[in-house]
Amino acid sequence: MIDQSPEVYQAGQITADWLERTLAAAGHADAGVVGFSTRAVGTGQAAGCFRILPEYRDPRPDLPRSIITKFPSDDEGSANAAANSGTYLREIQFYRTLRAQLTIRTPRSYLAECNASGARFALLLEDLAPADQGDQIAGCDAEMARLSVLELVGLHAPTWDNPAILDLDFVRYTSLPERAANIMQRIYRAGLPAFVDRCAQALEPEELALLRRAADCDELPSEYPRLATRCLAHNDYRLDNFLFVPENPAETLRVVDWQTYGSGNPMRDVSYFIGGCLLPELRRRIEQDLVREYHDAMCASGVKDYTFAQCWSDYRQAAWHGTMYAMAGMAFVRQTERGDRLFATMAQRHARQILELGADEFLR
Template sequence: MSRPGLDADPLTLGAGWFNALFEEIGIDAEVKDLTAKSIGTGQIGENVRFVFDYNRKGSNAPDTLVGKFPSGSEASLMTAKLLGHYEREVHFYRTFPKVAGIITPKAFYTDYEPETNRFALIMEDMAPSEQGDQLRGCTVEEAEKALASAAVLHAAHWNDPALDTYAWLQGSDLAPPPALSPEQVVGLWYGFKDRYGERLSAEDIEVGDAYAAALPAWSDGYEGPHALTHNDFRLDNMLFGKGSAPRPLAIVDWQTAGKGAPAGDVAYFIGAGLTRDDRPKHEQALLRYYHACLQDQGVTDYAFEDLYRHYRWFSFYGMSVAFGAAMLVKQTERGDEMFLTMLRRHAAQARDNGALELLP
């Protein structure tokens, strides 16, 4: 088999390649022809939908599949290599069956070449699911679906020492130090402030400056449970099921998966996913909903009071994701608006929950 994304343009993949793949993975079908079309506006990877026309179609043959491949942007390619994004996403799908295919699309094929940092991921098509909209925000019902999935993710490897055996998993004992030091992340904040300062309020800048000043100590200050975490757990990485969609919710974009704090995913999602008007109205109820879901998944030794304290601590996390990504990936008009919206929402989240008093 040829290796799409490694030695070929994925838009040129033909029937022969998929026939070889289907034979290898046990799908009873003979592809006559197919169409390939780019979808989405990925910042780190490019996505392609493949629609098949069959000479013979067995019962397990998919009408469509989606492939994810390296970005066409040189800046995004360099960021993905620096941060290990492509290698990590492929290994995630290969390593964690309690999560992959349960709250994610099913992966049919994965490939990664360390020498070139090229990769390919062929997976189940979630159509007609609808992607969450980071700018619009979400409903309480959608938030509950996301937090129920977060509980499945976190409970699957709650305080699991096996997470420390994977060198490619960020935050593990064997993982190399982060590609960006806390001091470099602080520098990204000041670059962000220089670029977007006229579009930020004085209150947002105040929170950002306070967080930047404390960030090196903050990075090492968490004391609490660890689990398998997504670390970019937000609406744009969620596909909400509609109509005949395979799942009520599928979480995608696992290139940032790591061993981390469960409350980090939760604070990041609630802070960025709900509007500034809606979050204060529903925040506590959603936290209690997530806590109940964790207990349903078998995690019974994590008090709600501890969850809320950790939630406050990680209300700052989304700010660093927003300003860091804005300065490291391909700049687009929607990207600018998304990162600014996220930063404003997380700054308000930190202020509303008195998180500034926790900063070291």
Template structure:
């Protein structure tokens, strides 16, 4: 469909939301300092796909006038139609990260955001992000684990990102919100309700030994939360730090790893992300082969980027505690109708890690 804008013809793909038409993209790029005198003339869908909870569209742009240095393509992220309302808070949260925190994050750790908005009335949201398709790629096709070199690069990027917010003065003030003891108790009450239904539905597929572990964990959740409520050696955590949320430079490209998908970021114990990546996602042989190596590399990178007073022993203690916390993740995933192929395998893997690392003894 052809439209007229100031005497110039511009093309609009009828599949695109209004936020991605030529006029809106021109305004967004100018506001972000990515476009000077030129204007977007044509917008084309290069590729689009659904993730579990969002819709990703790769946009190709053509300009009229001066556009040197302006992006030739963008990533438009919008809600997945099936989860737009139930997971609206995830969109709100991710927009907040990219518009408020990303500008304060060291360069080349996350994709650049050119525009983002969450509409509280309609619950519609969008993000216009830097397109790294030509320079970066994810490590593997899901669910394959990474190579050693890929895992080392990913963990180093995570450590650099954690270090940037480590015990930051703004935590709980201008960066995120501290959960009170009442908040964490209420969160666990909600979890316990979900768990009861989860266990009922699984029946004998959830063993009595695992049921006992869950009951003990729920009963001792106040004790488990003390580490968080210390407000010491905490940082911004990703919340969904599997390896497929990291973009690695393609072969022959000299660049850094980028972290993306920030709908679950929060203030938390840093090992929450490491345990999610390894204990929840990797089967024992791979996890055991890499776990110590990656924890050492993570700690070394933290120290090299200004973190102090956090010992290697403290990292081990936090990691084991975080692995135990992640027995809750499959239940939360089940509660929002994430497919069983995800939460069932996560359940099996994390339970094997709990046993392997002796995490149950933390409960006393």
């Protein structure tokens, strides 16, 4: 268990001395930080993200020109929800423990500290500018979709049925029976009234009816025990959590926001991305081909006990994962105009995906 209370855990606490000591501990000795500026970046709902622009006494090519830092949200409700659920602590553990064992591309970490309660943390990452954040509402084209789905192989294949990773306490947190029994369904039910009040107009009647039906079930289909745990899943794998240069995503893509990963079925990530980040017209045309190419790549990486028939069935069932995330957003994060549009888009696209795949058959 981490118990390393950070010296700095809000942007207003940053000093040049602290920044110099942090860079020295990360391998940049004698950085000579004489000043800095900060500005908010991104659209994070559960944490505050800032870009630090250091000023050096003697600039050198090895010194970072800018740094991205994440701190607890300045919204008390969002920060408390994230700390109580362990999301801050899990992201720190990812960079301290897991990143080096994976081939999925992520930023380098300069600092990853968190206190035992998970309420105070500091995460400093390499700035990948001019890479910018993706936009789930806008969606992406077929080539970006393919690149994103295949990038998941670098997360799923190294952790496939790997107890050295899956049995770590902070990984198992989201799947322990005493913690997880119907917890996703409780979250779903808690967020649904606010969703209906704020976002119902964005959905067709049959889509909204589907979401209402799910609230009456014992558990969301994406959480059934028979959707077997096989590997590490990001659980919020979408365009808003990517950084890339639009003109060259193949070389520049990096995956961020490792706050909600856990042991789970890989198709949660695949179905969540395809269903939530592609416009429905494009999804209909390419989703089965994308899933098959992903499955082929997993098999080529050494996964031998997962048939395509099982993969496709899991993909359909996992489409429900996106509806839960839309309701969780309603329940736990600060309301913003873009946030409401995002959660409405997420729920609508996944409801349409579920209906077109016939995945409502999994409701019980």
